[in-house]
Amino acid sequence: MEWLALHYRFMIIDAHCDVLTAMEEQGRSLADVGRGGHVDLRRLRRGGVGLMFMAAFISPAHRERATVRALELLARAYEELEKNREELMPVRCAADMVRARVSGKTGVLLAVEGGEALAGRLEVLRMFYRLGVRCLTLTWNGRNELGDGVGEEGTRGGLTRFGREVVREMNRLGMVVDVSHLSEAGFWDVLEESAQPVVASHSNSRRICPHRRNLTDEQIRALAAAGGVVGLCFCPDFIHPTEPSLERLLDHLDHIVSLAGIGCVGIGSDFDGIDGVVPGLEDVSRLPNLTRALWERGYREKEIAAILGGNFWRVLHQVLPRQDLAL
Numbered sequence: 613m614e615w616l617a618l619h620y621r622f623m624i625i626d627a628h629c630d631v632l633t634a635m636e637e638q639g640r641s642l643a644d645v646g647r648g649g650h651v652d653l654r655r656l657r658r659g660g661v662g663l664m665f666m667a668a669f670i671s672p673a674h675r676e677r678a679t680v681r682a683l684e685l686l687a688r689a690y691e692e693l694e695k696n697r698e699e700l701m702p703v704r705c706a707a708d709m710v711r712a713r714v715s716g717k718t719g720v721l722l723a724v725e726g727g728e729a730l731a732g733r734l735e736v737l738r739m740f741y742r743l744g745v746r747c748l749t750l751t752w753n754g755r756n757e758l759g760d761g762v763g764e765e766g767t768r769g770g771l772t773r774f775g776r777e778v779v780r781e782m783n784r785l786g787m788v789v790d791v792s793h794l795s796e797a798g799f800w801d802v803l804e805e806s807a808q809p810v811v812a813s814h815s816n817s818r819r820i821c822p823h824r825r826n827l828t829d830e831q832i833r834a835l836a837a838a839g840g841v842v843g844l845c846f847c848p849d850f851i852h853p854t855e856p857s858l859e860r861l862l863d864h865l866d867h868i869v870s871l872a873g874i875g876c877v878g879i880g881s882d883f884d885g886i887d888g889v890v891p892g893l894e895d896v897s898r899l900p901n902l903t904r905a906l907w908e909r910g911y912r913e914k915e916i917a918a919i920l921g922g923n924f925w926r927v928l929h930q931v932l933p934r935q936d937l938a939l
């Protein structure tokens with residue numbers, strides 16, 4: 613069981629989950645056990661997760677009140693952080709990552725999924741930063757003030773002028789730019805604009821599974837060349853059109869590694885944001901199965917460490933502020 617010991621030795625980073633929305637829909641909190649969903653405190657512990665991105669997802673239903681929606685979900689995140697201080701801690705800077713690692717707590721990195729939450733204003737972005745938000749998924753599938761999402765394909769719409777300003781301001785503040793859900797034209801605009809590595813927090817390879825939410829080979833190569841990381845997403849539809857499985861997910865990994873090396877891939881499960889799951893990855897507690905599958909496929913210790921969290925650690929360490937100096 614060499615792989616099991618390995619699993620719990622590594623800093624595991626999951627770059628995307630929707631537990632904030634799921635808790636609201638399912639009327640549960642993180643400390644509840646056996647209340648459904650994919651993520652709670654007990655399952656995070658079993659999964660060995662050291663750092664979790666928690667997204668305030670702005671669904672289209674909340675488009676007209678996106679800023680308030682983001683605040684509602686962030687308030688829920690802070691309630692959970694407060695109630696569970698023994699097990700969780702917010703991660704706002706590189707020093708916090710080390711603190712989370714040393715303390716054995718699960719770090720929580722707050723994210724907003726959907727730049728409509730900014731209401732078209734950099735001031736709102738700056739205030740989200742002060743509220744601890746360190747990652748912004750620029751768009752969801754539709755169009756917002758920053759640019760077009762993947763659902764707008766055919767328009768060739770990329771980033772707007774405001775979208776470019778947001779990328780530059782996020783670079784300045786120390787926030788991670790997330791290109792998952794963004795249109796292809798938008799993706800290339802971000803790479804042109806960003807002085808820092810960017811992430812695709814939850815996307816797979818379009819060559820392996822032709823889904824619009826997955827990335828082309830050219831996108832993966834360019835993102836990797838800029839120091840970025842793709843988070844492997846466990847959504848069955850992004851894995852295989854007819855026979856999604858853990859093994860087919862690893863086909864995405866193999867392909868991405870063959871294109872751009874071991875340094876550009878991580879995990880972005882999308883737990884609590886996906887309807888279906890694949891056998892072996894039913895919830896976050898099952899992450900050791902991923903390590904076993906990696907081991908059995910011939911990935912070695914250093915490579916597994918990079919995939920499970922080392923690569924996202926590198927990007928976060930580079931992008932986040934060294935210390936949290938917010939007033």
Ligand SMILES: [Zn+2]
Binds near residue numbers: 725885
């Ligand atoms: Zn998403």
